[in-house]
C-alpha cells in the first residue's frame with residue numbers, strides 16, 4: 001500500500017488532479033490505506049460492507065481519519081460502487097486491480113526467498129479472496145527466477161473459505177468457465193468475496209506454478225486456527241483457511257513430509273478476537289469446537305480453587 005500511496009503523493013506534487021484515494025474493503029486494505037494516507041496527508045475514502053467486518057478492522061480507518069462509508073451491501077457490492085465512483089470522480093482506486101498494489105505485494109515473495117537463504121520452498125500457501133495476493137506472490141517469485149536469483153518458482157496453493165469459493169469451483173471445473181458466486185458469511189470475513197477482481201491474474205499464477213486450489217469449511221478453518229494458536233501463535237481465521245489446505249494436502253500426501261512449505265498469514269489474530277471467543281466458549285451452532293479451551297468458572301474460596309487445580313493437575317504428569 002505504501003508503494004501506491006507514495007505514487008499518489010508524487011502525482012499530487014506534480015499537480016495532477018487527484019483529490020483522494022479510495023478502496024472497497026473487507027477490513028485490511030482500508031486499514032493500510034487510511035494509515036498511509038494519514039501519513040502523507042492525503043484524503044482516504046473507504047467503502048465498507050456494513051456489519052461484515054470486525055470492530056478492530058472498522059476502527060482503524062475511523063481512527064486514521066478516513067472518510068468511511070458503511071454501505072448496506074457485501075464486499076462485491078462495495079467494489080462495484082467504488083469502481084463506478086472512481087470512473088466519475090478523480091479518486092485514485094487502491095484495490096489490487098491497480099498494478100501498483102501488486103508491485104508492492106510481490107516483495108513478500110522476495111522476503112520469503114531471502115529468509116530461506118535463496119533456496120526456493122516447495123510450496124507457498126496463500127488464503128484467497130480478491131486474489132491480488134496469489135498473483136503478486138507469483139510475480140515476485142517469477143521476477144527472482146528471471147533475475148537468476150533462484151532457478152524455479154514454488155508451487156502455489158490458493159485456499160478459499162468454502163462459503164466464498166469461486167476460484168475453487170473454477171479450478172474444480174478444470175478452468176472451464178468462471179462463475180461469480182454470492183459469498184456467504186464466513187469467519188474468514190476478509191476473504192468473503194464472490195467476484196474477485198484479480199481472477200484472471202490468479203488463474204495465470206496458478207497455471208504457471210503448477211498450482212492447486214483448496215477450500216476449508218468453517219469448522220476446518222476454526223479448528224486449524226485453534227490448533228495453531230495452541231502452539232504459541234495467534235492467527236487470524238484466513239490463516240486458518242491456508243493452514244487447513246496444508247493439513248489436507250499433507251494428509252493426502254500431495255505435500256510430502258520433507259517438503260518445505262510456507263503458509264502465508266495475512267492479518268493479526270487480535271483483529272478477529274470475537275471469533276476466538278465464540279470458538280472457545282463453544283457458542284458456534286453446529287460446530288464441535290474440538291480444540292476449545294474454555295475458562296473454568298470457580299467460586300472465590302481457597303477450597304474450590306484447590307479442588308479444580310488438583311483435578312486439573314491430576315491429569316498431568318511432571319516433566320523431568
Ligand SMILES: N[C@@H](CCOP(=O)(O)O)C(=O)O
Pocket residue numbers: 023024025026027028029030094095096097129130132133190191197
Ligand atoms: N481482503 C481485502 C479485500 C480487498 O482486496 P484488495 O487486495 O483488492 O484490496 C481487504 O482487506 O479489504
